Structures are given as structure tokens and as C-alpha cells.
Amino acid sequence: MNHKPQKGGHEAIPDVPSSIPFPDEVEHLAMIKEKMDTAVQTANDNVKKIDKEYTATKRYMAEYRGEIDPHEMFQNELALKQIDRTGAFAVGIWEKLAKLKESPYFARIDFHTNEDTETMKHYIGRFAFTHENQLLILDWRAPIASMFYDYEIGSAGYEAPMGRIEGKLTRKRQFKIKNGMLEYVIESSINIQDDVLQRELSQTSDEKMKSIIATIQKEQNQIIRNDKAKTIVIQGVAGSGKTSIALHRIAFLLYRFKGRLSANNVTILSPNKVFGDYIANVLPELGEEPICEQSFWNIADTQLNGIIQFEPEKDPLETEDAKWAERVRFKSTLEFVRKMDQYIKELPRLIFESSDYTSGQFSVTADWIQKRFFAYQSYPIKKRLELISNDILDHFQSANFMGYELPRAKTVLKSLSAMLKIKNTLALYKNFYQWLGLPHLLVLPKKQTLEWPDVFPFLYLQGAFQGLEENKLMKHLVIDEMQDYTPIQYAVINRLYTCQKTILGDFGQSINPNHLHTLAQLQELYSDACLVELNKSYRSTYEIITFAKSVGQVEKLEPMVRHGDVPKVISCANEQEELQKIQGKLNDFLQSGGVSLGIILKTNNAAKEMYDILKQDYDVQHISMDSTHFANGISITSVQMSKGLEFDEVIVPDVREESYCSKYDRGLLYIACTRAMHKLTLLYTGKPSHFLTSHVENFEK
Ligand SMILES: Nc1ncnc2c1ncn2[C@@H]1O[C@H](COP(=O)(O)OP(=O)(O)OP(=O)(O)O)[C@@H](O)[C@H]1O
Numbered sequence: 001m002n003h004k005p006q007k008g009g010h011e012a013i014p015d016v017p018s019s020i021p022f023p024d025e026v027e028h029l030a031m032i033k034e035k036m037d038t039a040v041q042t043a044n045d046n047v048k049k050i051d052k053e054y055t056a057t058k059r060y061m062a063e064y065r066g067e068i069d070p071h072e073m074f075q076n077e078l079a080l081k082q083i084d085r086t087g088a089f090a091v092g093i094w095e096k097l098a099k100l101k102e103s104p105y106f107a108r109i110d111f112h113t114n115e116d117t118e119t120m121k122h123y124i125g126r127f128a129f130t131h132e133n134q135l136l137i138l139d140w141r142a143p144i145a146s147m148f149y150d151y152e153i154g155s156a157g158y159e160a161p162m163g164r165i166e167g168k169l170t171r172k173r174q175f176k177i178k179n180g181m182l183e184y185v186i187e188s189s190i191n192i193q194d195d196v197l198q199r200e201l202s203q204t205s206d207e208k209m210k211s212i213i214a215t216i217q218k219e220q221n222q223i224i225r226n227d228k229a230k231t232i233v234i235q236g237v238a239g240s241g242k243t244s245i246a247l248h249r250i251a252f253l254l255y256r257f258k259g260r261l262s263a264n265n266v267t268i269l270s271p272n273k274v275f276g277d278y279i280a281n282v283l284p285e286l287g288e289e290p291i292c293e294q295s296f297w298n299i300a301d302t303q304l305n306g307i308i309q310f311e312p313e314k315d316p317l318e319t320e321d322a323k324w325a326e327r328v329r330f331k332s333t334l335e336f337v338r339k340m341d342q343y344i345k346e347l348p349r350l351i352f353e354s355s356d357y358t359s360g361q362f363s364v365t366a367d368w369i370q371k372r373f374f375a376y377q378s379y380p381i382k383k384r385l386e387l388i389s390n391d392i393l394d395h396f397q398s399a400n401f402m403g404y405e406l407p408r409a410k411t412v413l414k415s416l417s418a419m420l421k422i423k424n425t426l427a428l429y430k431n432f433y434q435w436l437g438l439p440h441l442l443v444l445p446k447k448q449t450l451e452w453p454d455v456f457p458f459l460y461l462q463g464a465f466q467g468l469e470e471n472k473l474m475k476h477l478v479i480d481e482m483q484d485y486t487p488i489q490y491a492v493i494n495r496l497y498t499c500q501k502t503i504l505g506d507f508g509q510s511i512n513p514n515h516l517h518t519l520a521q522l523q524e525l526y527s528d529a530c531l532v533e534l535n536k537s538y539r540s541t542y543e544i545i546t547f548a549k550s551v552g553q554v555e556k557l558e559p560m561v562r563h564g565d566v567p568k569v570i571s572c573a574n575e576q577e578e579l580q581k582i583q584g585k586l587n588d589f590l591q592s593g594g595v596s597l598g599i600i601l602k603t604n605n606a607a608k609e610m611y612d613i614l615k616q617d618y619d620v621q622h623i624s625m626d627s628t629h630f631a632n633g634i635s636i637t638s639v640q641m642s643k644g645l646e647f648d649e650v651i652v653p654d655v656r657e658e659s660y661c662s663k664y665d666r667g668l669l670y671i672a673c674t675r676a677m678h679k680l681t682l683l684y685t686g687k688p689s690h691f692l693t694s695h696v697e698n699f700e701k
Contacts, residue, residue, distance in 0.1 A: 022185040025175070029104070029182050032123075035131045036101045043094035050087040057083065096287055100127050103177045105137050106214040107148050110171035111156065119170055124148055126213060127287050140213045141255040148172065149221035153188055174214065198562055201538060202678075206595075208281040208630070212244050223532055224249045227256050231529035233482070234504035235519055237557045238548070238674035239539030242504040243279060243644060246478050249502055251286040253476060263289035265475040267497075269296065271484060273628040275644045291478075296489060299496065300455045303468060308426060311445055313452040315640075316512050317603045324451075327441050328514035331453045334487040334521035340457060343432050344464040347381060348373055350435070351422045357415055359407040362396040369416070380467040381420070389413040425462045429454070432461065456489045463495050471496055479503045481643060483510045487517050490525050503529070508554050509671050511640050513664040536560065537674070539646055543567060544673065544680050547698065551691050552670025567673070567680035569655070569688060569698045578653060578685050579613065585651055585681060586618055586634060598647035599636045600672040602659055607638040610653065639668045642675050650676035653683050660689035 061068070061076050068076070105125035112119040122138050124145045129137035138145050147156045147169060157166040172188035174196050186195055197215045216224065223245050226232060232249075236242040250266055263283070268291055270276045276293045283290055300310060314324070330336060343350075354369040372391055376384040389412040396406050422428050426448070433442040445451055450458055462468060477497045479485070482505030503526070507519045523531060535556040537545050541564030549557040572578035582599065589597045599614075601607040604624060611622040614636065623630070623637035623645075630645065637645075652672045660669050669691055673680055682692065692698070 022173075022187075025108075025173070025185050026182060028123075029177065032104050032129075032136060033101065033180060035136065036097060036104065036129065039129070039131055040094065040097045040101065043090060043097055046090045047087065047094055050083060050090055054080065054083045054087060096127050097129075099287075100125060100129060100137070102179055104129065105177070106175055107145075108171070108173040108175070109144075109148050109169055111144070111147065111167055111169050113165055113167035116167075126211075126285075139255065141252050146221065146225060149216050150218055176214075197538070197560070201560065201562055208277075209244065209247075209279045211282055211285045212241070212248065213286070216248065217241075217536075219532075219534065219536075220245050220248075224252050226530065227253060229500075229530040231501045231503065231526050233522065233526060233529045233531045234502070234534060235531065236504065236506055236534030237537050237554060238506060238509060238671065239537035239545075239646075240506075240534035241538055242506070242534065243480055244282070246480065246502050246504050247279060247282040248286070250291060250476065250478065251283060251288050254288050261475050263291050265473060266291040266478070267294050267471075267474050267476075268292070268478040268480065269294050269299075269493075271295070271481045271643060272625065272641065274623055274630050274641065275480070277628060278630040278645055296456075296485065299493075300459065303459055303462070303496075304455070307462070308448055308450060308458065309446075310450040310455045311452055315604055316514055317640075318605055323440075324443075325514050327443065327451070328453045328512075329516055330438075330441050331457060331488060332486045332512075332515045333517050334524055336457070337460075337487045337491050337525075339436065340432065340460055340488070340491075343435055344461070346435075347428075347464065348377070350431075351420055351428070352381070353421060354419050357392065357412070359396070359412070361402075361404055362399060362406070364392055364395060369419070380463065381465050383467055385413060385416045385420075389416055425458060425465050428465055429458050429461050432457075453486075456486070456492050459492045460488055460495075463492065468492070468495050470498065475499050477501045479505075481505045481509075482522065483507045483519075484512060484515070486515060487521055487525055490522070494525075501526075501529075508552065508667065509643065510664075510667055511643065511671070513662075539677055540674060540680075541565075541678060544676050544678075547680070547695065548670055548673040550695065551673060552666060554670065564678050567676075567682070567698055568700050569692050569695060570681060570683045570700050571688070572683055572685045575685050578683050581683055582651060582653060583614075583617070585649075586614070589634070589649060594648050596632045596647040597634045597649045597651065598642060598645070598675055599634070599651045599653065600642045600675060601636070601638055601653060602665075602668060604638045604640065606654070607636050607641070611636040639671050643671060646675055646677055648677050649679040649681075651681050651683070655682045655684045655689050655692060657687040657689050660691060665689070666691050 057076060057080055061073070061080075103126070105123040107124040109122050109124070110119050111122065122144055123136065124140050125137040126140065127137070128135065128139040128142065143158045143160050146158050150156070151169050153169050153172060155166070156169040157164055174186045174188075176183040176196075176199075197217075200212075200215050220241055223232060223234060226249075234242050234245065246268075254261055254263065254266075268276075268279075270279070270293055272295070280290060297312070304310065316325070316328070319325075352370075352373055354366040354373065356366050357364050357369065369388060372388045373384055376387050379387065389409055392412050393406065393409060400406060417423070422431055430442060433439045442454065443451060459468065474497050476499055477493070479493070479501065482503045484505070503522075523529070533556075536558045538560055540548070540559075541562050542559045543564055543566045545557060545559035547567045548554070549559070570581055572581055586597070599610060601610055608622065608624065611620060614620050614634075615622075618634060620634045620636055621631055623635050623641045625641065627641075635647070650672065652669070655669065660666070669689065673682075688699075
């Protein structure tokens with residue numbers, strides 16, 4: 001497999017297309033590959049050696065089990081563990097090298113600092129590669145590599161550990177190396193980033209989200225490398241790369257804070273399991289371990305286990321219950337959190353009535369207890385009682401010169417608890433609505449069971465009354481689809497996770513018509529956060545984004561200049577014809593060798609109905625609330641479940657006026673359209689949605 005570099009040209013190298021006019025790069029790649037082959041061989045030998053050592057130690061222990069004394073046995077067991085760890089490390093190196101060999105680097109920058117006259121060449125890849133003490137490839141996350149994303153030719157600089165380094169970038173090249181073969185080299189005299197980005201974006205979708213290290217844009221790089229902000233909030237239009245950026249930021253932080261931060265200190269709160277599966281490959285592709293994945297449901301389930309039960313969230317599009325909707329709306333604003341805060345502040349006055357406490361010779365007055373109660377105002381109510389009971393005992397102890405028997409801590413605590421007028425969180429939560437004068441806004445569907453919109457308010461009160469278990473292990477929390485969570489959910493999350501956060505989403509892609517909160521409210525909750533807005537969309541063609549921008553009336557949305565077919569709005573005589581036309585599109589897709597096609601319906605029920613029909617003739621997958629995997633091919637799903645996903649081609653059936661008419665429906669249609677990367681078709685029977693009628697040029701019989 002070794003290819004010796006041939007001086008003077010690339011023709012003699014078999015795995016390089018002869019059209020690449022960069023003989024120096026062809027030669028360089030051959031040299032790197034040769035060194036990598038040696039490194040892979042060494043790593044392989046290492047793994048084998050460690051393997052042998054492990055087997056020999058195990059055999060020795062088995063053969064002499066009866067004869068070895070316990071101390072020696074223990075030493076051998078320790079040795080085995082150590083060999084095992086070294087082996088895992090060696091395998092890790094070997095695996096990384098093998099991956100890197102496929103595509104060792106994607107960029108080169110030539111830079112000389114203002115202090116030096118010598119220009120240094122730096123090749124940038126997915127991981128660093130050092131051979132014989134020579135750093136041959138830089139990790140894309142290394143400080144020097146940041147210049148590739150941030151600067152064009154000319155003055156440039158980067159933040160090194162010892163301070164800022166300034167200098168000049170004299171060359172920028174970009175490469176595509178696939179299966180160890182150089183596919184192209186682009187010199188920066190042409191607009192390097194755009195050209196390569198265009199090539200990357202015009203490809204068909206992969207089954208899973210992929211890394212974007214070769215084409216990270218400047219404004220994205222700024223977010224990824226921000227290691228200072230405690231909280232970053234990213235508001236970005238559909239397809240602006242928010243999820244990609246969040247994952248690359250994690251990879252960056254894991255590199256930057258190696259030893260202090262590891263993948264098991266990072267959690268992503270994702271909207272559903274399909275989305276989790278869709279993004280699962282990005283970090284391993286970047287050489288990092290997968291991070292923990294959670295949902296708001298899991299969090300509530302863990303915190304409320306054994307305390308109270310709760311119902312799952314109802315689908316707002318399938319639930320016609322005005323009173324329920326009113327309850328959801330009321331609990332969805334920042335105002336609601338403020339009301340809870342006010343109630344919590346008044347709790348001591350409302351629920352605690354101190355009285356004198358006497359035990360034998362000793363006593364403390366009601367006033368003394370009341371004062372202690374206020375002094376501990378930063379603690380949950382129950383915790384305050386514990387602290388006061390300790391204070392009472394200390395107080396008694398210090399006056400106990402005669403050595404009288406003192407009460408037990410438990411007994412004191414019991415007496416203090418009796419001074420509480422309300423004894424548990426559920427009673428307290430009910431009382432909150434009484435205090436508001438709005439008791440009708442709390443409905444328990446069953447005994448000891450909460451509706452979903454009450455789960456986080458309940459937890460918030462639980463925090464104030466009993467305390468919540470803070471997750472101290474987590475050092476970074478990523479919250480995706482931020483617009484779908486209410487301020488009270490954030491208020492609870494802030495109690496549970498006091499760590500650094502990356503919060504991302506798009507308030508233009510809200511899927512719950514009963515959620516009234518806004519980006520401004522989220523900002524109020526995170527007043528010290530760094531807010532970044534991303535308005536350029538990378539996912540879809542210029543034609544699709546221009547169409548979606550007008551349908552969704554998203555003024556800020558900026559398309560990438562990558563052209564494709566104009567989206568089509570097809571009129572059908574009746575539902576039967578609409579179905580036939582959809583089937584026609586599926587046949588075309590199957591013949592075209594396309595990779596992924598999504599049929600996106602307004603509701604989960606409508607998606608299920610379409611699936612039941614199409615599964616009779618096609619190999620289709622249904623992405624429902626219960627699904628756990630995302631796969632290529634034809635998928636049928638709802639707008640809600642399609643969020644965060646993307647398909648080469650998207651079909652949106654049933655875009656009648658009756659289906660898409662409200663302001664909220666406009667948002668749904670926008671989400672559906674922006675899932676398409678290359679091709680978009682909408683169909684309707686009867687009267688088309690008025691969001692489409694201004695697009696006459698897109699209409700087709
Ligand atoms: N700099 C980039 N280089 C290459 N591809 C990119 C870049 N930025 C984004 N993309 C691609 O654009 C698509 C959208 O990215 P991503 O899903 O992260 O966006 P998003 O803002 O989370 O989208 P949405 O909110 O619509 O779900 C993905 O295919 C991603 O790979």
C-alpha cells in the first residue's frame with residue numbers, strides 16, 4: 001500500500017487523479033501517507049504486543065492459581081487492569097490513525113509571525129498527527145488552525161496559550177482527500193470557502209448528520225471557539241447550522257479542556273430519540289466519545305420518581321380542548337415564573353407559623369424561630385427546618401450546665417414541621433392557584449397525577465419547598481430546539497444544571513400554538529448570556545430558501561447561492577389524484593437513486609394515515625413519537641417530528657387552505673419546506689393555502 005513519493009510530478013503516483021495541478025501537494029500527501037503507514041504499523045505492533053502480554057499474564061494466573069499467594073494474585077490482577085487500560089489506549093491510537101489515513105487533512109495555511117521571517121506550512125486535519133517528534137498535521141481545534149476559518153490572505157493572528165500572535169497568512173489551500181486519494185486542491189486566489197462549501201452542500205444527504213470542519217464559516221467558528229461565555233444562546237434560521245455548531249463546540253471544548261472536561265460531563269437535551277440518533281455520529285466522527293442524551297421527560301421522571309406521577313405532553317394539534325389550551329398558555333410565559341417567584345417569596349408568611357418551643361428546662365421563643373427561618377431564606381423550606389432544629393439543639397446545649405437530657409434532633413424537627421401550615425408540594429402547588437385567585441387553572445387528570453404543563457412548575461415549587469437534586473457531574477449542557485421549552489422549564493433546568501450552557505433554536509420554528517414565550521423572555525432569563533443570531537441558511541438551495549422565506553415571512557433568512565429546481569405546488573382534482581401524484585414522485589425518486597425523501601404532514605395522525613396507505617406498495621419508514629432511529633430512504637412524518645432533520649427531497653401533501661391558514665400554520669409550513677436540501681414539492685386538492693397563492697410561478701397542474 002505504500003506509495004513512494006516520485007520527484008517532479010504526480011503522474012507516477014497511482015492513486016492521484018492526473019488532473020490535479022499541484023505536484024507539491026501530491027508529493028506531500030504521498031510522504032504523509034508513507035509516514036502514516038509506518039505509524040499505523042507501529043500502533044498495530046503495539047496492540048499485538050499488549051495483547052500477548054495480557055494473554056500471558058492471564059494464562060500464568062490460571063495455571064498457578066492454587067500456588068500463587070493472595071498478595072501476588074492481587075498484584076497480577078492490578079497488572080492485568082493496567083495492561084487492559086494501556087491496550088485500550090493503543091487501540092484508540094490505532095483507530096484514530098486508520099481514520100486519519102482515509103483523509104489526513106483538508107487545509108493548509110502558510111503563516112509567518114511578525115517576529116519570524118520564515119514561513120511555516122501548517123496542514124490541518126481532523127486530528128493531529130505527529131511522527132518522529134514532528135508535528136505534521138494540526139488538529140482543526142488547535143489555536144493556529146483557527147486562522148484558516150477566520151482570515152483571508154494578509155494580516156492574521158491567533159490566540160496562543162502565551163498570548164496573541166500576529167503575522168501574515170501567505171497561502172491558503174483546501175483539499176478533498178477521500179479514501180486516501182487527493183480529489184481536488186483549491187488555491188485561495190479563488191473564493192476558497194464558498195467554492196468548497198458549494199461542493200459539500202450539493203451532495204446528497206448522509207444517513208446521519210456529519211461534521212463540517214472543512215467548511216466552518218467565520219461566524220460559526222466564533223461560536224465554536226468561544227470558551228469563555230457561561231451561556232451562549234444561538235437564535236438561527238432554519239438550516240443555519242445551529243445543531244452542527246453546538247456539536248462542534250462540544251468537540252472544541254473537549255479538546256481545549258482535556259483532562260478537565262470529558263464526554264460524560266456533557267449532556268444534550270434533545271427533542272426526541274430520532275433526532276438523538278440523527279446527530280449521534282458527529283462527535284465520534286470528530287474522535288470524541290458520544291455525550292449523554294436527555295429529554296425534559298427523563299429529567300422530570302428522575303426528579304419526581306416516587307413523589308408524583310405525570311401524563312405525557314398532549315399533541316396540541318390533535319387536542320381540541322379550549323380549557324386545557326388556556327391552562328397551557330398561562331403556564332408558558334415568563335410572567336408565570338415571576339408569579340411563582342413572588343409566591344415563593346411570600347411562602348414564609350403564608351405557610352409558616354412559628355410558636356414557642358419548649359423541652360424540659362429549655363425553650364426558644366416563636367420570634368427566635370421566626371428570625372432563624374428568615375435568616376435561612378436561601379434554603380428550601382424543609383432544609384431551613386433542619387437547620388433551625390440544629391440551631392435549637394446548639395442553643396440548648398450551650399445553656400445545659402447541669403447536663404439535663406436534651407431532646408433528639410428528630411423530635412425537634414417534628415415540632416418545627418408541625419408549624420408548617422402546608423405539608424407537601426402538591427398541597428402547596430394547589431395553594432399557589434388559590435393565592436393567584438385562579439384555581440380553575442390547575443386540573444389533576446387523576447389522583448396524584450399531573451398534566452404535563454404542571455410538571456415543571458411543580459418541580460420549581462418542589463425546589464423551593466424540599467430542594468432538587470442538582471446534577472453536579474455535568475459541566476456543560478446543550479439545549480436544542482430552545483423555542484419549544486417554556487420559561488418555567490428553563491427556571492428548573494437552571495437549578496439542576498448550574499454549569500456552562502449552549503442553548504440553540506429558532507423562535508420562527510415554534511411548534512406549540514399554546515406557547516406564548518419569546519426570545520426576549522429567554523434573554524431575560526439568561527441576562528448575562530452571549531446571544532448570537534445566524535441568518536444564513538446552508539441546508540437548502542437558493543430556490544427553496546427564497547420560497548420558504550416568503551411562505552414563512554422570515555425577513556432575516558438569507559439563502560446560499562446554490563441553485564436547484566424551483567419548488568413546485570401541484571394542484572390535484574381530488575385526494576385520489578393527489579395520492580397518485582405522490583406515488584409518481586416516489587417512483588421518480590426510487591429511479592433517480594436519491595438517498596432520502598421525506599413526506600411531511602401537518603399532524604402525527606395524518607402522517608400515520610399516509611404511512612398506512614403507502615406501506616402497502618413502498619418500503620417506507622414512519623417517524624412517529626415512539627421512533628428511535630433515522631434511516632435513509634422514504635420517511636413519512638409530521639412537521640413536529642421532522643424538526644432538526646433534513647432530506648434530499650421533501651413532499652408536503654395537503655397544503656389546502658383548510659390545513660394551513662393560521663399564523664401558526666404558516667410556521668409549520670415553513671418548517672416542512674426548510675427540511676428539503678435539493679427538491680421540494682407541495683400538493684393540494686381544492687383551494688391552496690393562501691400562504692402559497694402569491695407563488696404563481698411555482699404552480700403546476
Ligand atoms: N459551514 C458549513 N459547512 C457545510 N455544511 C454546513 C455548514 N453549516 C451548516 N451546514 C449544513 O447545513 C445543514 C443544516 O445544519 P443544521 O442542521 O446544523 O442546522 P440547524 O440550524 O440546526 O437547522 P434547523 O433549525 O433547520 O433544524 C446540515 O446539513 C449541515 O451539515
